[in-house]
Amino acid sequence: MGKVGWWISPTFRMADDVWRSLKIALDGAICDKNEEMRRIDLRGGGVIIVRSGHDPDALRGSGLDIAVLDEAAYLNPSVWTASIRPALSDRRGEALFLSTPRGKNWFWSLWMLGQNLAQAQWKSWRFPTLANPLIDPAEIQAARDLLPERIFREEYLAEFMADDGRVFRRVEAAATATHDVGPRPGERIIFGVDWGRDNDFTCVAILSVDRRQMVALDRFNEIGWSLQRGRLAALADCWQPETIWAEENSVGGPNIEALQAEGLPVIPFNMNASSKGSLIEALALALERGELAILPDPILLHELQLYSMERLSSGRFRYSAPSGEHDDTVIATALAWHGVMNGSADISFV
Numbered sequence: 001m002g003k004v005g006w007w008i009s010p011t012f013r014m015a016d017d018v019w020r021s022l023k024i025a026l027d028g029a030i031c032d033k034n035e036e037m038r039r040i041d042l043r044g045g046g047v048i049i050v051r052s053g054h055d056p057d058a059l060r061g062s063g064l065d066i067a068v069l070d071e072a073a074y075l076n077p078s079v080w081t082a083s084i085r086p087a088l089s090d091r092r093g094e095a096l097f098l099s100t101p102r103g104k105n106w107f108w109s110l111w112m113l114g115q116n117l118a119q120a121q122w123k124s125w126r127f128p129t130l131a132n133p134l135i136d137p138a139e140i141q142a143a144r145d146l147l148p149e150r151i152f153r154e155e156y157l158a159e160f161m162a163d164d165g166r167v168f169r170r171v172e173a174a175a176t177a178t179h180d181v182g183p184r185p186g187e188r189i190i191f192g193v194d195w196g197r198d199n200d201f202t203c204v205a206i207l208s209v210d211r212r213q214m215v216a217l218d219r220f221n222e223i224g225w226s227l228q229r230g231r232l233a234a235l236a237d238c239w240q241p242e243t244i245w246a247e248e249n250s251v252g253g254p255n256i257e258a259l260q261a262e263g264l265p266v267i268p269f270n271m272n273a274s275s276k277g278s279l280i281e282a283l284a285l286a287l288e289r290g291e292l293a294i295l296p297d298p299i300l301l302h303e304l305q306l307y308s309m310e311r312l313s314s315g316r317f318r319y320s321a322p323s324g325e326h327d328d329t330v331i332a333t334a335l336a337w338h339g340v341m342n343g344s345a346d347i348s349f350v
Contacts, residue, residue, distance in 0.1 A: 002045025003065035008053045008084065010074040015052045018070065022048065059083035063090040072110075073102035074311070080106075101160045102311050108160045129156040148284040151317075165308040167284050167319060174287045175296040177213040182238055184208075189215070189239045192336025193232065193246035193266075194328045195255060196221045202228050204235055205332035209242070209340050213293035217300060219328065225251070229259055236264055245335040247271050269335055273316065280307075280319045282341060283334040292337060300329040 007022070009015040019038045023030070026048075032041040038050040051059060053069075056078040064087045069075060080095075088095060099107050114124025129135055144152050148167075153159040183189050188209035196202040199221070206216040218235060220228070236244065246256050248268035259266045269275070286292040287304075294300060303321065307330050310318045321327035 002042065002047060004047045004063070005049070005066040005068070006059075006062075006064055006084075007048065007050045007068045007070060008059065008075070008079060009050070009070045010053055012052045012054065014071065015050050019050045022050065053079040056083050060087070062087055063093075064088050065091050065093045067093065067095045069095060069097045069099075071099050072097040073099040073105055073107035077106040080110075101154045101158060104160050104162060111160070126158045128158045146281075146285065148281055148288055151281065165310065166305070167280060167307045167309050168304045169284070169288050170290070171287060171294075171301055171304045174290065174292065174294050175301060177215065177293040177295050179217075179295055180215040183215075183240060187211070189241040190336050190339035191232075191236070191239070191241045191244040191246075192332040192334065192339060193244060194331035194335065195228075195247060195250075195252045196328060200326060201328045203328035203332040204232060205329065205336040206235070206239055206241070207292075207333075207336040207340050211293075212291060212340070214295045214333065214336075217295055217297055217329065217332075219299065225255055229255055229262075232259065233262060233264060241265065243267050243339050245269050245339040247331065247335065267339070269338070271331075273318070276319060277317055279334045279338055280309075280330075283330075283337050286337055292340075294333065297329070300333070303327055303329045 031043045040048045053075045060083050067084045111124045113119045113122040190207050192205040194203045201219045201221040204218040244266045249271050256268050
């Protein structure tokens with residue numbers, strides 16, 4: 001009788017990706033397959049079923065010879081402890097855990113068992129992307145240049161990092177800029193604007209392209225949109241920015257259109273999970289490497305130091321301020337830095 005194996009991925013989408021790859025890789029050995037169940041029957045009698053681990057209880061009950069827990073660090077630990085481990089007992093089955101590190105969570109604990117010579121049933125290895133001969137070293141260097149150190153070390157070096165959730169490092173070391181009241185002759189200026197909602201603040205971060213530093217920061221709330229636009233227009237009249245990068249989501253859209261109609265060089269930035277990640281990671285990298293000096297503003301430093309990230313089951317990061325805290329200075333600064341790094345656009349509004 002052939003053996004029964006399950007491949008378990010954290011999400012349905014990831015399971016679908018594995019399912020498609022397995023069908024291609026095993027094409028010549030398949031005697032039957034069931035698309036709905038994601039089941040492959042092999043000519044030798046073996047069975048492979050691809051499952052999603054989103055609901056650990058749905059994985060209970062079946063006896064298994066082998067289980068592959070893909071991106072195990074992103075699975076609920078009960079997938080292993082309450083469902084898969086018992087399923088392997090009847091047949092004295094085996095398990096293989098594959099994953100990018102996700103801090104020092106339960107996957108790290110199992111990996112450490114494999115490093116303990118007294119745990120003869122466990123073996124573990126670490127294979128950084130650098131060791132993959134199929135990956136161009138230039139691609140790895142490009143990632144190193146673009147990603148904050150913590151993310152690069154986890155994603156490319158396969159290192160288990162202490163999971164404190166902080167996004168921005170060397171914040172106080174970066175707080176060396178001084179506040180100016182206007183631009184220096186010939187200085188190029190970029191604005192970043194985060195619009196306030198409800199109890200949030202509207203914030204304008206002002207950066208010098210030439211000096212790579214913050215030169216002013218304005219933050220206000222509890223005034224109407226027309227007054228907020230007027231305040232921003234007054235700042236623009238003083239600083240003469242090349243571009244103003246403003247979040248366009250929700251209330252941002254109408255405000256941006258009104259400012260563009262007045263001739264201000266506003267560029268809308270659509271904030272979604274993907275674009276926000278790139279925006280925040282670029283600012284984190286700049287502060288980490290000392291490429292941007294910021295003002296020693298207590299609210300800015302507080303928001304940067306509290307800003308956190310959570311890795312989702314999809315492998316993406318969710319960036320946000322803790323509950324009850326604000327992030328307006330963070331987003332405004334990140335938008336302005338985005339403008340510095342991407343240059344000014346040749347735009348005009350009529």
